[in-house]
Amino acid sequence: MLSKRIIPCLDVREGKTTKGIKFKDNIDIGDPVEMARLYYESGADEIVFYDITASSEKRDIMIDVVRRVADSIFIPFSVGGGIRSVDDMRKVLLAGAEKVSVNSAAVKNPDIISKGAEAFGSQCIVLGMDVKHVGKKDNIPSGYEIVINGGRTYMGIDALKWAIQAQELGAGEICLNSIDADGTTTGYELKLTSLISGSVEIPVIASGGAGTPEHLKDVLTKGKADAALIASMIHYGNYTLGQIKSYLASSGVKVRKSW
């Protein structure tokens, strides 16, 4: 039986991580390669990198980071942020990433999903979705709307409809981020996650709101998620991956226990 995946997420700006690790002082906390290696060694099932570099001239720094990560860790990892074309995808995949994730670029131009899937296979293409609860409306029957620009721009697109459309276009996986839950550390948006994950055939990674191992248990059971993204709860040393996985295993959630 498949294990539920626990996936640390690292934000990278101009080649440096923006959140440090507090529980280890023998490594360079600003270095995404060192952080990836630490999480690889301590039981991460996969790693997600978001390039939040603002200027496009400095984006190639990320390609170098991807290359160094690929030389250091031997589990899958994905790279998102600033991916706007099939050519951007190719650069990241050739540098050694397993998957690329597209978010706003796909909302503006859904063809990028099908073109990417055709060129590299669906298993490489992750659709990142930022979603806000807005209540049911005529054009938003699920009550959840797609937003971009970190939640500032409402797109008038229904989240459930978009998830199904992206699957049909060839997305191999969905990383579903609740803007309402993001940063709260009070738990994932279970209703949203269960709605989307129960309606698509591709795996769904839940994102936004993780603060305790119990939150992961909830989203991986009630929320029907296939994987859970975590950030500050491990970056700040509140929990280790080992602690989270032991808790999940003892709660009956199947996780990978040997690494």
Place this chain on the structure above:
Amino acid sequence: MIAIIDYAAGNLTSVARAVSHIGFQCLVTTDAGEILKAERIIFPGVGAAGSAMASLKRTGLDSAIADAFRMGTPILGICLGTQVIMGHSEENDTPCLGIIKGLVRAFEIDKAAENGSRLKIPHMGWNSVVIKKEHPVLSGIGRDDEFYFVHGFYPDPANTEQVLGITNYGISFASVIGFKNLFATQFHLEKSGKPGLRMLKNFCKWKP
């Protein structure tokens, strides 16, 4: 030298990086001559069986692989590479290399019900392998070790003696296959952390 076969099927850099990481030299090549000269061969791949076989035929690599197998060169199949060495794939209804007799079948969503909930296709993520038969390449692999899978089709060898390990995902399928100088996995051992690297290292030293 270890030759990694390049037939335009997916991410080959990760296999080459893993081989270098464990201290062996390798060459990613499209050249049939290099493949026939190689000390061992890795046949990876991500993508669809139809276009993979078309590319192998176009480049003559199909007969190079068959010849290398007959010559006794150790061959490691990974994921799509493992499917392509079978007789026939349901994916794009593709006749394959036939080194291992049997079919490559599609997971059927309706059959894959587990705990009342629908299983997702592709089978993507970490899963365990129950070892059915000991093999030098499986040396040191424990019961708790898991491996990274990404696939919508699975190999089904006609001769169950060739099944070295099985994995459960709605159904049980052959996730490790062995026959003479061939060792093949449905999972990506290059992306399966330390147990995967251990298996890769075992293969790099294996003398069938």
